[in-house]
Structure formats: C-alpha cells, structure tokens
Amino acid sequence: MNVLIYIGTTLLTFIIMEGVTWCTHKYIMHGFGWFLHADHHQPGYPHVFEKNDAFFVIFAIPSILLFYFGVSPELNVLFFIGLGIFCYGVSYFLIHDVLIHKRFNWFKNTKNWYLKGLRKAHRIHHKHLDKPDGECFGMLLVPFKYFKKSQ
Template structure:
C-alpha cells in the first residue's frame, strides 16, 4: 500500500511543476489563443481555456485505464489518480475560490490560501501573452 500512496503523492507534487511549465510556456506561448479567453473579462459560463482541463482530464483517464488494464504498468493508475487529485484541488482553488465561477460564499482566513489567491490575482493584472508573473497554482513563494 505504500507504493501507490507514494506514486500518487509524488505525481500530485510534480503536477505543480508541470502546471507551471505548461502555464508559462504553452498557455502563455503557442496556445495563447485558448488561454487568452481566461485573461479577458466576459460573461460566458465557459471559455476556450476550459479545453485545457478537458485535455488534462483525458490524460489522467488514459493513465488510469492503461494502468488498470496492464498489471505491469499499474503505477500509471496511481499517477492518473495523482493527476486527478491535482485537478480537483486546482478546480476548487482556481475556479471556485479565486474566480468564483461557481457562486458560493467563501471568505478565507487561512494565510496560505490568501497568499496563493493574491499571487493568482497578480498573474491576472496582465491581460496579454507576455509580462505575466506567478504561473503556479497551488504553491506560491
């Protein structure tokens, strides 16, 4: 039982680094056309940027299915669980708490949560492809 927990935890932690690289170099790079929808004000329920979540969800699903079907690759199942858990935390933090895409009353007194929320607001001060700071989601300096 130790191995699955370790793989899941390491994958979850690694996802923050992967998310930072993807956000900085892909979303604010050659895939800006999708991500730009997230940096401009709109009243739509969905935005093109949501397609990234679909892609991450498909990636996690493939890892889980392949790992489940092939005992020699069972670690992929636990990696998929780690990616999924990161996605859930990302959704709750980014879409529910920060951007209030789901309307719930929430006021945090937690210093860590307030710090990463502020970092994300700083990221959104820039509405262009270049010049943004703080590309992480769940960890901030």
C-alpha cells in the first residue's frame, strides 16, 4: 500500500508543479525577480548561461531539502514530494531549455503536435521583451489554440 501512496504522491506533486510554475513564472519571474529573468527575454543573448539560470538553483533547493528530510530517520512521503519536484524540474529542462530554446542540439526536428504546440506558445510568451503584458506562463499546459495551430 505504501508503494501506491508514494507513486501517487510523486505524480500528484508533478501535476501540482505546473500550477506552481505558472504562478512563479507570472508573479515572481515577471514580478520582483525580473532582474534575474530579464536576460532570458532578450533575443540572441550571447552567453552560455543566463542570470535566469539562477532559478534552477533556487527551485532545486526545496527538492533537495525534501530528499534530505524524506530519508531521515527513514523513508517517508517527503522524499516522494521531492521526487515529484525533481521530475518536474527534469521535464522543465528538457522541454524549456532543450526543445524550445535549443540550448542543446537534441529533439530539434520533432514533428510531434504537442511539442510543436508548446514551442509555439513559448514563442508567443517571448514576443514580449519586457516584464508586463506576458502570456503563456505555463510549461506543460498551454491554451489549446496553440496545439490546433501547430498541427
């Protein structure tokens, strides 16, 4: 029974992370954290790393802490919450940095309608170079209209 609870906790955390991502992207990255996120919205940013990459470290901290406290004194549900956050972080990296921004030459010729829709929605998000007036703040769930146009 614990195995099902742990798997369910990991999956539920992963799903909840999409909402957390939307909120942090809209209200933190495009809010008081804009000083770290602004370079990400500049076309042709010339460096391998962006100030925006600091968010990877910031958002990894809760996962690391949950892993730590999730095995002390024995394995508990906190570990699997941390695992859900970690899995979402890996997905975010693969979708956002690899597929969309092509920081690595993987998956660059995808024909998948879903991945093309995510890419289209993110391009719309980046047409706004400044902090206000953004749209499409999510990563895995974006408005359906981008999927219809991407097929």
